[in-house]
Amino acid sequence: MTAPVITGSVTEAGVVVLYEGATALGTVTAAAAGAWSITAASLSDGAHTLSATVTDAAGNTSSASTALTVTIDTGASTPTALALAAASNSGSTSDTLTNVTAPVITGTVGEAGVVVLYEGATALGTVTAAAAGAWSITAPSLSDGAHTLSATVSDAAGNTSSASTALTVTIDTGASAPTSLALAASSNSGSTSDTLTNVTAPVITGSVTEGPPLRRALLWRPLRTAARPRTR
Structure with missing residues (x-):
């Protein structure tokens, strides 16, 4: 709110003037001793030091009141640097593919506030950042597939960022088994209708059914190395 209402009290009737420095921001006539209020002119973002005087029916103007500092803050800075925490990345840290179904998401904010992690319009988690800097949220269990996440922050003034x-x-929690294992034709020294060969390193x-990154395990088994008898 850039035009805040400022309140105070006077001990006698008179004309109250609200100031920022020497600049008058508003005036109200207090018909009697008691409370008064003035809606200030639109104020820019930042701190504003305000004071008031009252001029009574006899034409006397009081000294300035004790100052009131009001800080205007009309916007919250957007969270940045969203990332999948290294501890939640089960594969290569050069990508965001993982088998961790409740991953930790990290990021930074430029000011204190309440950070909310979203998938679309669905809130996945909340954390209070006590100051500018890093934050982290553990997402609830996510299903297999791609999840597009974003975050907002709401600051102490009530502003919510974009x-x-x-x-x-x-999220990928399972790998399909390899299929169609075969002895390569170039390693089959005999008939290609069987898997009998004299190649010791076939x-x-x-x-x-899925692309890289792949982790391959090579299972060694004893191989028959005798050559196939040839028909003369």
């Missing part, structure tokens, strides 16, 4: 730049986190092929 949404942060989005962070997409992909090439094994197969297929997977």
Whole structure:
């Protein structure tokens, strides 16, 4: 609110003038001793030191009141640097693919306030940032798939920021088993209708249904190395 209402009291009837420094912001006539209020002119963001005087029916003007400092704050800065916490990233830290279903999301704010983490219009978690700096929120359990997350902050003046730049986190809790394992034709020394070979370091092929990053385990088993008898 850039035009706040300022209240006070006087001990006698008179004309009350509200000032910022030497600039009059508003005037009201107090018909008797008691309370008064003045709506200040629109004030810019920042601190404003206000005072008041009263001029009575005899033409006497009082000294200035004790000062009141009012701080105008009409906007909250947007949270920045949303990221998937390293401890919640089960794979490569160069991406945001993880098998952690309740990941920790981190970010920063430029002022104290209440940070809310969203997926679309759904709030996933809240934390109070006591000062400018880092914050973190543990999201509730997320389903497999991509989740586009953002955050806002509401400051002490009641302003809510715009949404942060989005962070997409992909949850993947299971890998499909490789299929179609086969002895490569180049490693099959005999008939390609079987898997009997004299190649001691054969090439094994197969297929997977998802892309990199992949972690492959090579399982070694004893191989028959005897050559297939040849028909003369």
